[in-house]
Amino acid sequence: MMDDFESGAMVRLKSGGPIMTVHSATPHSGDAFTASWSDVTCIWFDKNDDLQQSTFKSNELEKVE
Numbered sequence: 001m002m003d004d005f006e007s008g009a010m011v012r013l014k015s016g017g018p019i020m021t022v023h024s025a026t027p028h029s030g031d032a033f034t035a036s037w038s039d040v041t042c043i044w045f046d047k048n049d050d051l052q053q054s055t056f057k058s059n060e061l062e063k064v065e
Helices: none
Strands: 010-013 020-028 037-045 051-057 061-063
Touching: none
Parallel strands: none
Antiparallel strands: 010 020, 010 061, 020 037, 037 051
């Protein structure tokens, strides 16, 4: 099941880590053998206040309220 991560949403890796902001999401359709997912590009500031950016699979992320 693909989560709908919209630009500006607050997320975190399911395994923990900093709160990140979704910059963009690119959906991919699955087939009978693979789940649907998105590439979600996130931005955040590290402990030195440097802007970071990385792309994650949507099934690795959870929304933060």
